[in-house]
Every structure is written in C-alpha cells, then in structure tokens.
Amino acid sequence: MFTDYHTHTPLCLHAAGTPEEFVEQAVKLGLAEYGIADHAPMPNEPFDDWRMKWADLPQYEEWISRAQNAAQPHHLAIRTGLECDWIPGIEPWIAHLKTIRPWDYLIGSLHYLDDLAEFDNPLKKDFWNHVDIHQAWKRYWEMYADMAKSGLFQIMGHPDLIKKFKFYPKSDLRTYYEPAIEAIAKSGSAIEINTAGWFKECEEQYPALDFLIMANQAGIPLVINSDAHAPQELGRNFTEAKNLALQAGFTHLTRFCQYEQTRVALV
Ligand SMILES: [Zn+2]
Ligand SMILES: [Zn+2]
Numbered sequence: 447m448f449t450d451y452h453t454h455t456p457l458c459l460h461a462a463g464t465p466e467e468f469v470e471q472a473v474k475l476g477l478a479e480y481g482i483a484d485h486a487p488m489p490n491e492p493f494d495d496w497r498m499k500w501a502d503l504p505q506y507e508e509w510i511s512r513a514q515n516a517a518q519p520h521h522l523a524i525r526t527g528l529e530c531d532w533i534p535g536i537e538p539w540i541a542h543l544k545t546i547r548p549w550d551y552l553i554g555s556l557h558y559l560d561d562l563a564e565f566d567n568p569l570k571k572d573f574w575n576h577v578d579i580h581q582a583w584k585r586y587w588e589m590y591a592d593m594a595k596s597g598l599f600q601i602m603g604h605p606d607l608i609k610k611f612k613f614y615p616k617s618d619l620r621t622y623y624e625p626a627i628e629a630i631a632k633s634g635s636a637i638e639i640n641t642a643g644w645f646k647e648c649e650e651q652y653p654a655l656d657f658l659i660m661a662n663q664a665g666i667p668l669v670i671n672s673d674a675h676a677p678q679e680l681g682r683n684f685t686e687a688k689n690l691a692l693q694a695g696f697t698h699l700t701r702f703c704q705y706e707q708t709r710v711a712l713v
Contacts, residue, residue: 447476447477447478447710448475448476448477448478448670448681448684448688448699449477449478449479449480449481449525449669449670449699449701450472450477450479450480450481450670450671450672450674450680450681450684451479451481451483451525451527451551451553451601451638451669451671451702452481452483452529452553452601452603452638452640452671452672452673452674453468453480453481453482453483453484453671453672453673453674453680454483454484454485454529454673454674454675455482455484455506455509457484457498457502457505457506457509458484458485458496458497458498458675459495459496459497460496460675461484461674461675461676462675462676462677463676463677464512464677465509465510465512465513465516466512466513466516467677468480468482468513468674468677468680469513469516469517469520469522470516470677471677471678471680471681472517472522472680472681473517473520473522475680475681475684477522477680477681478522478523478701479522479523479524479525479701480513480517480522480523480524480525480680481524481525481526481527481550481551481671481702482509482510482513482524482525482526482527483526483527483528483529483551483552483553484497484498484506484528484529485497485498485528485529485531486498486528486529486530486531486543487499487500487502487503487543488531488536488539489539494564497531503546507547510524510526523703525550525551525702525703526547526549526550527549527550527551527552527553527600527601527702528543528549528552528553529553529555529603530543530552530553530554530555530598530599531555531556531557531558532554532555532556532558532589532590532592532593532596533558533562534560534589534592537596537598540552540554540596540598540599541598544598548704549705550702550703550704550705551599551600551601551702551705552598552599552600552601553599553600553601553602553603553638554593554594554596554598554599554601554602554603554635555603555604555607556586556589556590556593556603556607557607559582559585559586559589560585563577565582565586565607565608565610566607566608566610566611571611574611574613579613579614579615580615580616580617582608582613583608583615583622584622586608586622587608587622587623587625587626588625590602590605590626590629591625591626591628591629591630592629594626594629594630594632594633594635595629595632595633597633597634597635599635600635600636600702600705600707601635601636601637601638601669601671601702602630602635602636602637602638603638603640604638604640604642604643604652604653604673605626605637605638605640605652605653605657606619606623606652606653606654606657607643607652609648609652609654610643610646610647610648611647611648612647612648619654619656619657620656620657620660623653623656623657623660624660627657627660627661627664627666628664630661630664630666631661631664631665631666635666635667636666636667636668636669636700636702636707637653637661637666637667637668637669638652638668638669638670638671639651639652639653639658639668639669639670639671639687639690639691640652640671640672640673641670641671641672641673641682641683641684641686641687642672642673642674642679642682644682644683644686645682651683651686651687651690655690655693655694658690658691658693658694658696659694659695661694662694662695662696663695667698667700667707667709668691668696668698668699668700669699669700669701669702670684670687670688670691670699672684688712691712692712696712697711697712698710698711698712699712
C-alpha cells in the first residue's frame, strides 16, 4: 500500500481542490496515508508568490482538520508536514517552523540557487540561456548536500529538479550526484521519487535511475510522492515509480509518523 507525502493545497496559490476531494481520491486509490506538505512560509515576506504566508497557517490547520474528518471513516491516515525551501542561512527559520506544530516530517527542497535564481520556474526559464550549465549543476548539488547536512529534513525533495528543462551538462551525471548521496546517507534522511517530473519537460521522474541506484547502494531510505497540486494528481504514476525503485534495487519504502521512520516491504 502506497503513501503520498508530498501534496499541496490552494494556500500556495498554484494548487486546486478541497481537502475532501484529496481524501476521496486517496481512498479511491487505496492509499494508506495522505500526507499534506504545502510550501512553507519564508521569513522576510513577501518572499515570492507561490507559497503560504505566515498568516495562512491557521487556514492550513483548518485544511488538516477537514482532511482528518473526511478520512476518519475510511482507515486513511493523515500525515502533516511542510515543503521547506533551502537557501543558505535558513537553518534557524526551519528550526522555528519545526516547533509550531507536531509535524510528521519536513521535506527539504531546493528551488533557488545563489542570488535567488529560480532555475525551475517556467516564467524564468531564460535563466538557462545565460548560465554555465556545469556551474549551475555543480552549485545545485553542493547546496543539496548542504541541505542534507543540516539534518533538518526527513525527506529530501525532488532530488534532481535541476534537470527540469532538460539542460544537462556533458559529463557523467553521477559525478555531480556523489557529494549529495554521501551527505544524505550520513544524515539518515529519506529521498523521494517525485512522479511530477514525468509531466514536465524532462519527461522523467525526479531523480534519475542512476541516482536511485546510487542511493540504494548507500542505504538511503525511499518514499514515493506525487507532488500533487490537484486531487487527480495524487498517486500519479506510482506503479511506474515502484517498478523503478525495484529496478534500482530497493526492497522497502519508508513511512513517517511524528518523525519516526518505519519500513514497509516494496512488493
Ligand atoms: Zn518543490
Ligand atoms: Zn511540491
């Protein structure tokens, strides 16, 4: 039975649906757990226009309670978290976010390079016409490793999001992955297979199969998530993701409850 821990709400201003519709879809798919993890507020608001603001958190709580009420008759567990943005120096803010509610997990994601370059924003794709691809990839993976080293996150979000628009460096991509794999393995955090990548220009899940193989060899735990921004996107391509996980050598998936990990056989 699958879980889906990376899902959004309309509070981030680019998602749709109601908690009841998400729960209905989760029940229809037979998910064991529906995890809510919207884009977390950042300090120094306004920061950007695609996340919750600090003042939205009571409404986020309301979304969570409505989901819990709707799920109750269906043996569907609700888990809660946040998708937090990693930028250098953000550690105290994340530590603060951790204290505001008893979350089940925090997802760490990288959407900004230095100088707050939004490398994955379709509206800012021109970035890629003015950048050294090798340098951008190198810096992305250094920052990703730093995010793992912080030890603040249970789940490392969409690991190779940097490939979203298919700007790949020429050399073996595994050399870029190595420092991040080492840092994640040391941190004990899980990675996600994020199935949303299949529906973007890169036309494949995040991360690539080679990254999954390296992660499995390094003993990194795995979750499968959809990054749903609408109810019908919940659990998308999970069978494909499972087959890929098996191909990479994984035998288990990981679940989170109040930051505790449990392993479930991948069959
Ligand atoms: Zn994200
Ligand atoms: Zn997301």
